[in-house]
Amino acid sequence: MALERKEVEEIALLARLHLEPDELERMQSELGAILEHFGALAQVDTTDVAPMTHAVPKDMQLRADEPQPSLSASEALAAAPKREGDLFVVPAIISGEP
């Protein structure tokens, strides 16, 4: 199944994944080749088959809404690439003229 270059670019944007031009090209052909093998799935009649979302049937349980010990702010921030005091620093989200 062939993929358009534009489609590959769109998926990369959705995935927040920068790809160099040569990577995009390779991805286009490789993904296309892999998707070829998935054609077999479409041939299978799955009418009335409930999708299996987890390996073991188990109801999601909520834990008691009680505070538990957790990481301190300094532990949680210890590996941050950029921080200021007890805050993670990110590039400006809102830009433009004031």
Next chain:
Amino acid sequence: MTAYWSIADTVRNIVSGEITATVLVETMLDRIGKLDDKLGAYLTIDKAGALGQAAAIDQKRKAGQPLGALVGVPISLKDNLVTKDLVTTAASKILDGWVPPYDATVVAKLRAAGAIILGKTNMDEFGMGSSTERSAYQPTKNPWDTARVPGGSSGGSAVAVAAGMCVGSLGTDTGGSIRQPAAFCGTVGLKPTYGRVSRWGVIAFASSLDQVGPITRTVADAAALLQVICGHDPRDATSLDTPVPSFREALGGDVKGLRIGIPAEYFGGDIDPQIRAAIERAVAALVERGADTVDINLPHTELALPAYYLVAPAEASSNLSRYDGIRYGKRVDATDLLEMYSKTRGAGFGPEVKRRIMLGTYALRSGYYDAYYRKAQQIRALIKKDFDKAFRFCDVVLTPTTPTAAFEIGAKATPFEMYLADIFTLSCNLAGLPGISVPCGLTDNNLPVGVQLLGKPLDEATLLRAGQVIESAVGLGDRRPPGAAS
């Protein structure tokens, strides 16, 4: 020889004072120093940490304090298991140098039982691969033939165990990543039932498939590690609150009347004739000891590969969205947030990880979800039904673990060729079943062959019992890989 001690030997010798934990750890570190430049099993060796743990154990023993079930047992951990204060990378550049602030539940359990962590083992980046060639750091060589891969993704663990650079190891298995490298390296690898072992602190690849399990030299050692890591963990919502049996009691039993299901779909034309012959010898060994074979069918087997390669990448694309350059890990600076995300991820992930993120994002995209992801989940239900039906007629399913023995480094030219290496191990994860790979001989080229047993949910005990019968009849015994000679 210390390098190939079993868990039982090690514990006995530590408890009796035959050897101190410190001397044992020094011996193991020395051996790693001699062998691992050539084999590349370890990404991180925690010399100071291991010696510190050993000294603490020696102290405890002297003081007459109670010692754990794995006291002094030197182990290694796949590098996607989070270890407090010990670098954990999942073999990815995006986590280069990351020092986690906590221990995974399985790691905490091992520590509490007295196991000594020697270091972290190499793997395919984030567990995505079948050869350990997709590590962002280094290749790992198969000690049976260093021109060949050890399998993957837990290749470093399998090599460390096979070459006597630890007594046992923990790997993770999403589509065969414990069993396939175990088979390639002549070791035992067990993937527990989904939910048996906590996933808390396991770097997530595909959450509905991932499971932690032991890689060891013997079935008894696998039982000993499994015993310690199993059990309910309230921190993992998918962890099962089910009693854990004594796996040791399962050992040494007979297989009289055990019904071994032989699925026609796993014995087609693609299997190497020498693999087939070794598997037949394993079957014969079971039959000789009173087991019965039953021909079964698992009709949806050939759909496991496409279903897996939609479900796993879809979940991975979601799980790996956490690597955004903000809270931990690599960051590439940029002027706006979107560019920072995508530059960071573009620079931090390797080619196979990128491929799977793209594939998963494609399958989950609005308008394609029903045709791909939902369809794959429906196929998954059909595969599970196949097993449910088969287990009405048999107690375990027996197959080859892999269609061929270890392949040469660089042999798989395209991504899809590599995906085919897992063809016999994927269904187990999709159905959530326990599975074990046990060595059952060598090929003419002196390469190990593994036989796979798949069990009913929560029936690891039967896998261990049957696995041990195979091990004693057609296992490798004292044959050690030539690449492990120092």
